[in-house]
Amino acid sequence: MYVAVKGGERAITAAHRLLAEARRGDPAIAELSVAQIDEQLALAVDRVMTEGSVYDRELAALAIKQARGDLVEAIFLLRAYRTTLPRLAVGLPLDTGSASLRRRISATFKDVPGGQILGPTFDYTHRLIDFALAAEAESAASFEPGAGATDGVPFPRVSALLGDEGLIEVNPADDTEPGDLTREPLVFPSDRAVRLQNLARGDEGYLLALGYSTQRGYGRNHPFAGEIRIGEVDIEIVPPELGFAVVIGEITVTECEMVNQFKGSATAPPQFTRGYGLAFGESERKAMAMAMVDRALRAAELGEEVTAPAQDQEFVLSHSDSVEASGFVQHLKLPHYVDFQAELNLIRRLRAETISPDAEAAE
Amino acid sequence: MSNTDANTSTGYNFAYLDEQTKRMIRRAILKAVAIPGYQVPFASREMPLPYGWGTGGIQVTASIIGPDDTLKVIDQGADDTTNAVSIRRFFERTAGTATTERTTEASLIQTRHRIPETPLREHQIIVYQVPIPEPLRWVEPREAETRKMHALAEYGAMYVRLYEDIAQFGHITTTYDYPVMVDGRYLMRPSPIPKFDNPKMDMNPALQLFGAGREKRIYAVPPYTSVESLDFADHPFTIERWEQSCEICGSRDSFLDEVITDDRGTRVFVCSDTDHCRQRGAAKAAE
Numbered sequence: 001m002y003v004a005v006k007g008g009e010r011a012i013t014a015a016h017r018l019l020a021e022a023r024r025g026d027p028a029i030a031e032l033s034v035a036q037i038d039e040q041l042a043l044a045v046d047r048v049m050t051e052g053s054v055y056d057r058e059l060a061a062l063a064i065k066q067a068r069g070d071l072v073e074a075i076f077l078l079r080a081y082r083t084t085l086p087r088l089a090v091g092l093p094l095d096t097g098s099a100s101l102r103r104r105i106s107a108t109f110k111d112v113p114g115g116q117i118l119g120p121t122f123d124y125t126h127r128l129i130d131f132a133l134a135a136e137a138e139s140a141a142s143f144e145p146g147a148g149a150t151d152g153v154p155f156p157r158v159s160a161l162l163g164d165e166g167l168i169e170v171n172p173a174d175d176t177e178p179g180d181l182t183r184e185p186l187v188f189p190s191d192r193a194v195r196l197q198n199l200a201r202g203d204e205g206y207l208l209a210l211g212y213s214t215q216r217g218y219g220r221n222h223p224f225a226g227e228i229r230i231g232e233v234d235i236e237i238v239p240p241e242l243g244f245a246v247v248i249g250e251i252t253v254t255e256c257e258m259v260n261q262f263k264g265s266a267t268a269p270p271q272f273t274r275g276y277g278l279a280f281g282e283s284e285r286k287a288m289a290m291a292m293v294d295r296a297l298r299a300a301e302l303g304e305e306v307t308a309p310a311q312d313q314e315f316v317l318s319h320s321d322s323v324e325a326s327g328f329v330q331h332l333k334l335p336h337y338v339d340f341q342a343e344l345n346l347i348r349r350l351r352a353e354t355i356s357p358d359a360e361a362a363e
Numbered sequence: 364m365s366n367t368d369a370n371t372s373t374g375y376n377f378a379y380l381d382e383q384t385k386r387m388i389r390r391a392i393l394k395a396v397a398i399p400g401y402q403v404p405f406a407s408r409e410m411p412l413p414y415g416w417g418t419g420g421i422q423v424t425a426s427i428i429g430p431d432d433t434l435k436v437i438d439q440g441a442d443d444t445t446n447a448v449s450i451r452r453f454f455e456r457t458a459g460t461a462t463t464e465r466t467t468e469a470s471l472i473q474t475r476h477r478i479p480e481t482p483l484r485e486h487q488i489i490v491y492q493v494p495i496p497e498p499l500r501w502v503e504p505r506e507a508e509t510r511k512m513h514a515l516a517e518y519g520a521m522y523v524r525l526y527e528d529i530a531q532f533g534h535i536t537t538t539y540d541y542p543v544m545v546d547g548r549y550l551m552r553p554s555p556i557p558k559f560d561n562p563k564m565d566m567n568p569a570l571q572l573f574g575a576g577r578e579k580r581i582y583a584v585p586p587y588t589s590v591e592s593l594d595f596a597d598h599p600f601t602i603e604r605w606e607q608s609c610e611i612c613g614s615r616d617s618f619l620d621e622v623i624t625d626d627r628g629t630r631v632f633v634c635s636d637t638d639h640c641r642q643r644g645a646a647k648a649a650e
Contacts, residue, residue: 110439110633113626124449126456127411156626164628216495217504264532 023068037061046281047071051322052078053201055251055280072322079323089237092245096255098154099231106158107225108259114155119230158227159257159274168259168272188314195297195317200278202320204286210310211292219308221295222261223275229255230282254279256287260295263302273302378425378458384408388426388581392572395583400545402496407579417450417475418576420492424473427488428454433461435469440477440618440635464638478560480617480639483569485586491554493575496582498542498552518550521593529598544591545584559602559618564590607632612643
């Protein structure tokens with residue numbers, strides 16, 4: 001039976017009460033504080049800030065708490081809040097080259113000036129469940145890193161070292177104002193700045209799958225992790241009344257510069273090409289996947305045949321946003337009584353028409 | 364609840380995998396040895412290290428390692444690279460086997476991206492970590508097709524691809540993971556070793572095993588099997604040479620890594636095979 005449900009308002013109120021109760025869980029268990037989420041689920045906070053497009057740890061942690069740990073829902077909450085914020089100033093481009101680094105690795109050279117800094121990483125850990133953590137018996141011994149963050153001593157970029165020899169393409173100097181997806185709709189073909197903005201806000205799982213597909217032959221582009229940096233960068237603005245740049249704070253970012261398959265022609269000697277990824281906080285997987293997809297999306301610009309999903313601008317950029325995707329997939333839960341009724345009528349008529357000629361033939 | 368203190372392996376079987384899994388992998392290995400260069404599908408397991416970090420090699424090693432083995436693990440030719448250290452520790456922890464950095468002392472060598480400079484001998488086994496096992500993958504992304512191509516030994520597409528390189532650049536531009544023909548029958552990826560190492564695979568006295576965890580394939584080159592790098596009569600296969608010699612041991616014939624030493628781009632070259640470099644240094648000091 002397909003019966004329209006009345007009394008929706010009361011049902012909704014009751015459902016939201018249940019949700020609040022479910023969110024809290026067993027009241028006998030201590031409640032999570034926003035600060036605990038920020039400190040101990042820091043990478044979830046980083047992801048929500050990145051895809052939510054707001055750098056605010058406290059808000060992102062609160063969104064995670066409110067969303068019961070559903071990160072896509074938390075990203076949605078943060079985005080919805082973001083639209084209400086006034087735009088007070090426009091920052092200068094980040095100078096990630098002078099970031100104070102807590103992690104910096106290159107997979108292309110065994111050693112690079114400044115050295116490789118592993119930092120706090122899951123890499124090289126054995127993924128064995130640590131039952132000691134369950135007993136909440138972490139050793140209180142504090143770890144004093146010998147040489148940690150680099151305190152703003154600028155490290156030369158690996159890509160710059162390759163650039164000195166002309167081995168990698170030059171990033172074109174471009175002073176045109178980058179587009180802003182939060183103010184103007186996406187149009188195709190879109191330029192690289194807009195594509196990167198779209199990817200930065202894009203769903204990590206989606207970019208991961210697309211980046212992975214390029215490694216498995218669907219639009220291959222030979223990536224090397226030229227350099228991955230995690231560190232703190234200054235945010236600078238130029239207030240009109242001052243006319244010079246002032247630092248208003250610092251944020252943590254993860255940057256990935258991929259060095260990709262070389263390209264040459266009859267006139268230009270072969271050079272490596274680039275893919276770029278940047279994300280808030282410690283979001284290494286995201287930044288790497290983003291850089292791979294960025295490079296894949298440059299296929300047309302670099303004269304490569306566009307054959308794979310990851311190289312197709314419209315396909316990639318139209319489906320990357322988790323808030324859009326989650327909303328539209330889940331809208332299927334909304335009532336569709338009217339449309340469905342129209343379909344029911346049609347399918348009954350069609351069936352009657354196909355069944356009756358048979359019936360006639362049988363007679 | 365098991366004790367997961369770093370020094371014990373309580374709660375896990377010898378070399379991590381359970382015995383049924385090891386048996387399944389050993390069967391795949393036997394089949395692979397029987398059909399040199401043929402990719403044998405196997406039910407790859409989730410490992411406590413991430414896919415792409417050597418899970419295939421680790422599963423192969425875990426299935427064949429015994430308490431009397433001496434294990435060497437290298438990555439980029441070196442024993443001290445982070446991932447090699449991690450995998451060596453994994454086996455120290457779960458199998459408690461002896462480990463070494465000396466190629467000559469090892470009965471089992473797990474490697475990523477290199478073959479040691481020191482020639483291997485009979486009864487040694489070298490296990491390669493393989494990211495993408497299918498040599499035809501960049502020619503044809505679909506597995507159903509490539510398996511058919513192997514069955515029919517239909518390898519023309521690969522030659523066309525190499526020829527296109529020559530037409531465009533004047534050279535074959537594949538520098539690592541350079542395709543080889545095993546025993547005159549199966550086209551095989553040697554894993555991303557530099558093509559410099561390809562000739563070492565040919566008629567090698569050691570057993571060479573290849574494990575691809577994520578792609579769930581095992582293949583093998585038995586001892587004394589022919590391994591030819593693809594080439595053309597007028598463009599014979601060649602390996603890279605350096606004008607420089609190793610900064611540490613002075614070697615002129617080993618594979619050299621370029622190390623940038625300052626931000627003005629000053630470079631030195633050192634042996635990628637750290638054991639080879641150390642042995643040469645020790646021999647020189649003894650003179």
